[in-house]
Amino acid sequence: MSEHEKPSGEPVPVGRRGGKIDGLPKITGAARFTDDLTLPGMLHGAFLRSPHAHARILSIDVSAAAALPGVYAVLTGADLPTPYGVIPVAQDEHALAVGKVLFIGDEVAAVAAVDQETARRAAALIRVEYEPLEGVFTIEDALNPDKPLLHDERRRKGDTNVLRRVFQKYGDPEAGFAEADVILESSYDYPGSTHVPLETQVALAQPHPDGKLTLWSSTQIPHYLHRIVAKVLGMREQDVRVIKPDVGAGYGGKSDPFANELCAAALARKTGRPVKFILDREEVFYAHRGRHPTRMTLKMGVTKDGRITAADFKAWAAGGAYASYGVVTAYYFGVFLPLPYKLDHWQFESHRCYTNHPPCGPKRGHGAIQPRFALELHLDKLAHAIGMSPEALRLKNTVEPDTETSNGLRITSVALKECVDKVVAASGYLEKRGKLGPNRGIGLATSAYMCGALHPIVQSEMPQSAVQICADRSGRVSILSGTADIGQGSNHMLAAIVAGRLGIPETDCVVLESDTGLTPVDLGSYSSRVTFFAGNAAKMAAEQLYAVIRAAAAEKLGGDDVVMAGGKVFRASAPEKALEFADAVQLAEERHGTLGFVGHYKPPKIGSRFRRQSVGPSPAYSFTAQVAEVVVDPETGFVTVERIWAAHDCGKALNPTIVEGQIEGCVYMGVGEALGEEQSYTKTGLHRAPSILEYKIPTVFETPEITTIIVESNDKEGPYGAKEAGEGPQLSTVPAIANAIFDACGVWMNEAPFTPDRVLKAIERRDREARRAAAEEGA
Amino acid sequence: MPTEPDADLVLTLRVNGDRKRLLIPANRTLLNLLRQDLGLTGSKHGCDVGDCGACTVLMNGAPRLSCVTLAADAEGAELLTVEGVSVGGALHPLQAAFHEQVAAQCGYCTPGFIMALKALFDERPDPSDEELNEVLGANICRCTGYTKILAAARQARERMNGRSA
Numbered sequence: 001m002s003e004h005e006k007p008s009g010e011p012v013p014v015g016r017r018g019g020k021i022d023g024l025p026k027i028t029g030a031a032r033f034t035d036d037l038t039l040p041g042m043l044h045g046a047f048l049r050s051p052h053a054h055a056r057i058l059s060i061d062v063s064a065a066a067a068l069p070g071v072y073a074v075l076t077g078a079d080l081p082t083p084y085g086v087i088p089v090a091q092d093e094h095a096l097a098v099g100k101v102l103f104i105g106d107e108v109a110a111v112a113a114v115d116q117e118t119a120r121r122a123a124a125l126i127r128v129e130y131e132p133l134e135g136v137f138t139i140e141d142a143l144n145p146d147k148p149l150l151h152d153e154r155r156r157k158g159d160t161n162v163l164r165r166v167f168q169k170y171g172d173p174e175a176g177f178a179e180a181d182v183i184l185e186s187s188y189d190y191p192g193s194t195h196v197p198l199e200t201q202v203a204l205a206q207p208h209p210d211g212k213l214t215l216w217s218s219t220q221i222p223h224y225l226h227r228i229v230a231k232v233l234g235m236r237e238q239d240v241r242v243i244k245p246d247v248g249a250g251y252g253g254k255s256d257p258f259a260n261e262l263c264a265a266a267l268a269r270k271t272g273r274p275v276k277f278i279l280d281r282e283e284v285f286y287a288h289r290g291r292h293p294t295r296m297t298l299k300m301g302v303t304k305d306g307r308i309t310a311a312d313f314k315a316w317a318a319g320g321a322y323a324s325y326g327v328v329t330a331y332y333f334g335v336f337l338p339l340p341y342k343l344d345h346w347q348f349e350s351h352r353c354y355t356n357h358p359p360c361g362p363k364r365g366h367g368a369i370q371p372r373f374a375l376e377l378h379l380d381k382l383a384h385a386i387g388m389s390p391e392a393l394r395l396k397n398t399v400e401p402d403t404e405t406s407n408g409l410r411i412t413s414v415a416l417k418e419c420v421d422k423v424v425a426a427s428g429y430l431e432k433r434g435k436l437g438p439n440r441g442i443g444l445a446t447s448a449y450m451c452g453a454l455h456p457i458v459q460s461e462m463p464q465s466a467v468q469i470c471a472d473r474s475g476r477v478s479i480l481s482g483t484a485d486i487g488q489g490s491n492h493m494l495a496a497i498v499a500g501r502l503g504i505p506e507t508d509c510v511v512l513e514s515d516t517g518l519t520p521v522d523l524g525s526y527s528s529r530v531t532f533f534a535g536n537a538a539k540m541a542a543e544q545l546y547a548v549i550r551a552a553a554a555e556k557l558g559g560d561d562v563v564m565a566g567g568k569v570f571r572a573s574a575p576e577k578a579l580e581f582a583d584a585v586q587l588a589e590e591r592h593g594t595l596g597f598v599g600h601y602k603p604p605k606i607g608s609r610f611r612r613q614s615v616g617p618s619p620a621y622s623f624t625a626q627v628a629e630v631v632v633d634p635e636t637g638f639v640t641v642e643r644i645w646a647a648h649d650c651g652k653a654l655n656p657t658i659v660e661g662q663i664e665g666c667v668y669m670g671v672g673e674a675l676g677e678e679q680s681y682t683k684t685g686l687h688r689a690p691s692i693l694e695y696k697i698p699t700v701f702e703t704p705e706i707t708t709i710i711v712e713s714n715d716k717e718g719p720y721g722a723k724e725a726g727e728g729p730q731l732s733t734v735p736a737i738a739n740a741i742f743d744a745c746g747v748w749m750n751e752a753p754f755t756p757d758r759v760l761k762a763i764e765r766r767d768r769e770a771r772r773a774a775a776e777e778g779a
Numbered sequence: 780m781p782t783e784p785d786a787d788l789v790l791t792l793r794v795n796g797d798r799k800r801l802l803i804p805a806n807r808t809l810l811n812l813l814r815q816d817l818g819l820t821g822s823k824h825g826c827d828v829g830d831c832g833a834c835t836v837l838m839n840g841a842p843r844l845s846c847v848t849l850a851a852d853a854e855g856a857e858l859l860t861v862e863g864v865s866v867g868g869a870l871h872p873l874q875a876a877f878h879e880q881v882a883a884q885c886g887y888c889t890p891g892f893i894m895a896l897k898a899l900f901d902e903r904p905d906p907s908d909e910e911l912n913e914v915l916g917a918n919i920c921r922c923t924g925y926t927k928i929l930a931a932a933r934q935a936r937e938r939m940n941g942r943s944a
C-alpha cells in the first residue's frame with residue numbers, strides 16, 4: 001500500500017482549455033435526456049392538482065377517470081401514504097396529498113394512460129370534494145398563532161407555522177456595537193425566484209418481472225432519490241436502480257424527489273408497464289423549490305477607520321408548503337456571515353416558515369444569496385457613512401488564509417484580495433466610481449461560498465464520494481462515479497483529474513456516472529461539493545493506478561525517475577526510450593493483476609469550538625469579487641446592466657473554459673434576479689407568472705457583457721488545488737448591481753428585484769428628501 | 780385539410796434529406812412528429828408554447844418553432860433538424876465552435892441555438908454581431924449567460940469566412 005501512496009513530486013498537468021470529453025453529443029443532437037428515452041408499451045402519467053391553496057380533502061372519486069378507455073391506473077394519496085423529505089427531521093411530504101392540500105398546484109391524484117392526452121383528460125375527470133381552509137400567505141400569517149397550521153394539529157398553544165428558528169450568537173455583540181463609531185440599521189427584502197431549467201422534470205420507470213424497478217430521471221441527486229423511492233414504495237434499496245441520463249440543468253431545482261418520480265415508479269409497479277411522467281413548463285413553476293423570499297434586518301457597526309465591530313442580522317423566509325431543504329436554509333442564512341469579512345461580535349436569528357405556496361428549496365447560492373445582498377449593500381452604506389472607499393473597507397476586513405472564523409469555520413485558501421484587486425483594475429472601478437456622470441454608476445461586491453458540506457444530510461461516517469477507475473489494456477481508463485453531471489461539467493472534471501495524473505488525453509477516459517445500480521455512491525450535485533469531494537475521490541483512485549503503472553515501468557526501464565506525460569511513460573533522464581501508455585498498462589497488469597482502484601473522499605474532521613455548528617462548515621471556501629456598471633433611466637426607472645467583471649477564486653481551474661462558463665452562468669442568473677425574476681403569487685396563492693415569457697427570463701439582450709477572471713489560490717486539500725465555481729460567483733452579482741445603482745443615482749435599493757417601478761419610487765423618494773432638506777436649510 | 784383532432788392524415792415530407800411518408804393524427808405538432816414518430820429527439824420540448832426556441836428546426840431553410848407548428852403544415856416541406864447538420868460525420872463549423880467554446884453546458888438549448896444560427900449563416904454568410912445577437916435573442920439558455928454561445932457564433936463566423944479565430 002505504501003507504494004501506492006508514494007508522492008511522486010511530479011506536477012500534474014491539469015487546466016487544459018476547451019471542449020468537454022462528453023460535449024459532442026449535446027451538439028449533434030445525440031445526447032439522451034430522460035424524455036428522449038422510450039420503452040415498448042410505455043404509458044404516460046398526468047396529475048390532478050389542487051385548485052385550493054389550503055383545503056381539506058373530503059372525498060375523491062376516481063371512477064370516471066378509471067373508466068376512460070386507455071386509462072391503466074389511477075393513484076391517490078391513500079396509495080402512497082409514507083411521508084418523506086430529504087432532511088431526516090422534516091419528513092413532511094407525500095407523493096400525493098394525504099388529507100389536505102397545501103398549495104395551488106399540490107398533486108392530488110395521478111393517472112397512467114396510453115398517452116399523455118388521455119392521461120390528462122382522465123385526471124380532469126377525477127372528482128374531489130374539498131373543504132377550503134384559511135390560508136397562510138405571509139410571514140405575519142406564519143408567525144401568527146391564531147392561523148391554522150399547515151402540518152400537524154396544533155399541539156401547544158402558541159404553535160406557529162415556523163419550520164425552524166435558528167439563533168446563534170458569537171463574541172459580545174453589545175460590546176462590539178459600543179466600540180463602533182457608526183452604526184447603521186436597515187431592512188432588506190429579497191424576492192423568491194425559481195430555477196427554470198430548460199428541461200422540465202421527467203421520469204421514466206420500468207418494472208421488472210422479478211419485482212425490481214429501474215427509474216430514469218432528470219434528477220441532480222440520484223442517491224437521495226434512490227433512498228426515497230425505496231422508502232415510499234416500500235421496496236428494498238437493492239431492488240431500485242436510479243439512472244440519471246443527460247439532464248437539462250438544475251441549479252438546485254432538481255435536488256428534491258418529485259411527485260412525478262414517485263408516481264412514475266408506483267404506476268409502473270401497479271400496471272406492470274413502463275411509465276413516463278413529464279411535468280409541463282407550467283407545472284415546473286409549481287414544483288418550484290426555488291429561492292426563499294426573505295425579509296431581513298441588518299444592524300452593523302464600524303469604527304471610523306473601517307473596522308467592522310459588530311453585526312446583528314435577522315431573517316424571515318416564507319418557505320411554501322413543505323420543508324424541502326428549509327431547515328438547512330435557516331442555518332445558511334446566518335453561518336456564512338463572518339465570511340469573507342472578519343466578524344467577531346455578532347448574532348443572527350432566522351425563521352424559515354411554512355406558507356400555502358409552492359415549496360421553496362435550494363437554488364444556486366442556497367441560503368447565502370439573501371444575506372449577502374443585505375450585507376454587501378450595508379457595507380457600501382457604511383463606507384459612504386465613514387467616507388471610505390467601498391473596496392478599501394472590504395479589503396480592511398477580509399479574512400486571512402489559515403484562520404478560523406468566530407463561529408468556528410476553518411478557513412484555508414483565500415485569494416479574495418487578489419480577486420478584488422483584479423476586478424477593480426479591470427473595471428476601472430476606482431477611476432469610475434462617482435465620476436460616471438448622472439445615471440450611470442459602478443458598484444462592487446464580494447462574497448464567499450462553501451465547497452460541499454462537512455457533515456452529510458444523513459449522518460454517517462462513510463465517505464461522501466467514491467470513484468472507481470479501471471485501466472483497460474488498450475490504454476483506455478474508465479471512471480465510474482455516482483456524481484451527477486447536469487451540465488456543469490463534472491464528468492469532464494473527473495476525466496481531467498484522472499488523465500492529468502496519468503499523463504494521457506482526457507478523451508482516453510470514459511466516465512460512467514449516476515447509475516445507482518453500477519456506480520459507487522456520491523451524495524449528488526448540491527452545495528457546490530462535486531469538484532472538491534468527487535474530485536478528491538478521483539484523485540485518490542488515479543494516484544493508486546499511477547503508482548502501479550509507474551512501478552512496473554520503472555522496473556522495465558531500469559530507473560526510478562519515471563514520468564507519465566503525453567500518453568507516454570518514460571524516464572525523465574531518457575525520454576527517447578518511452579513506453580506507450582497502453583504498453584505500460586499491460587506491464588502493470590502482468591505485475592499487479594487487473595487494474596481497478598477505488599478512491600473516496602471523506603472531509604477531514606475539523607474540530608470546532610461550537611458543537612451546534614453542524615450546518616455550514618465546509619472543507620474549503622471559494623471567494624468572488626464583482627463589479628457591475630449600470631445605466632438607470634430616470635424617466636422610466638429602467639436599469640440596464642451594461643457590464644460585469646467577475647473574479648473568482650476557484651482554487652485551480654481544472655478546465656478554465658468550463659470554469660468561466662460557470663461564472664458566466666452565475667452572473668447571468670444573478671442579473672435575472674436583480675432585474676425582474678420573481679416567483680410571486682396573488683393574495684390567494686396563485687402563481688402570477690408561470691411561463692417562461694411572463695416570468696421574465698433574461699434573453700441575450702438583457703444580459704451584460706461578462707468579463708471573467710479566474711484567480712487560483714491552489715487549495716492545499718482541493719483536488720490538484722481546485723475549489724468550487726458553480727454557485728459562489730452568483731452571490732456578488734445582485735449587490736454589485738444595487739451598489740452601482742446607488743453610484744448612478746444615489747438611491748439604495750433595499751428591495752430586489754430592481755424593477756422600473758421600484759427604482760422610480762426610490763428616485764422620487766430621493767427627490768422628496770432632497771427638497772425637504774433644501775427647504776429645511778432655507779428655513 | 781382535416782381539422783378534427785382525431786382524424787388521421789397522410790403526410791409526405793423530407794427530413795434531413797430522407798423522404799418520409801407517415802400516417803399521423805391531424806393535431807400532431809411538428810415537434811412531436813420529429814420526436815415520437817421519427818425518433819429524432821435532438822429537438823427539445825422547453826416550453827411547448829413558443830417561448831424558448833429549444834424546438835427550432837429549419838423548414839424549407841427558415842427557422843420554425845416546431846412546438847407550435849402543426850405537422851400538417853410540413854406537408855411537402857424540406858426539414859432540417861440538428862441531427863442533419865453534421866454531414867457525413869463531419870461537424871458543421873458552428874458545432875465545432877460550440878464544442879471548443881463549451882457553449883453547451885447542459886446542452887438542452889443547444890440544438891435550438893445551432894439551428895437558429897445555421898439559418899442565419901445560410902442566408903448571410905458573414906453576419907454582424909448585431910445580427911448574431913438578434914438570432915440569439917429568440918432563444919433562451921439558462922446555463923451560459925449566452926457568453927460562450929456568442930463566442931462560438933463569432934468563432935464560427937470567422938472560420939467560415941476564412942479569417943483566423
Ligand code: FES
Nearest residue numbers: 825829831832846
Ligand atoms: S419548445 Fe418550442 S419554443 Fe419552447
Ligand code: FES
Nearest residue numbers: 884888920921922
Ligand atoms: S446550456 Fe443549458 S440551457 Fe443552454
